[in-house]
Amino acid sequence: MRCVIFRCSKKQEMYLYVPYREDETALLQGLPAGLEKLTGRLEKVMELELTPERKLARARVEEVMAALLEKGFYLQSPPNEIFRKDDSMLRDPSDSF
Numbered sequence: 001m002r003c004v005i006f007r008c009s010k011k012q013e014m015y016l017y018v019p020y021r022e023d024e025t026a027l028l029q030g031l032p033a034g035l036e037k038l039t040g041r042l043e044k045v046m047e048l049e050l051t052p053e054r055k056l057a058r059a060r061v062e063e064v065m066a067a068l069l070e071k072g073f074y075l076q077s078p079p080n081e082i083f084r085k086d087d088s089m090l091r092d093p094s095d096s097f
Helices: 035-039 061-070 081-091
Strands: 002-008 015-019 042-049 074-076
Touching: 002 035, 015 061, 035 074, 061 074
Parallel strands: none
Antiparallel strands: 002 015, 002 042, 015 074
């Protein structure tokens, strides 16, 4: 599974993974409206081929692949409770600060 990884400007060490598309203008279409509030401006970092054998620095490749198939994106947050709280808003908008 091929994906594209973006660096998020709003929070240091936060990355957004999306499924690869030939048409780069379509990469970010269809993402949840609240996602942009969490990520800020997105900067393309790289394209990556994900396989079950691949190791990722801060995420389990199986979780990333499953999220890309199920939700159409994977948000990799820094290891911090505040960022996990932010991410929970995508699943339950009533869960806010």
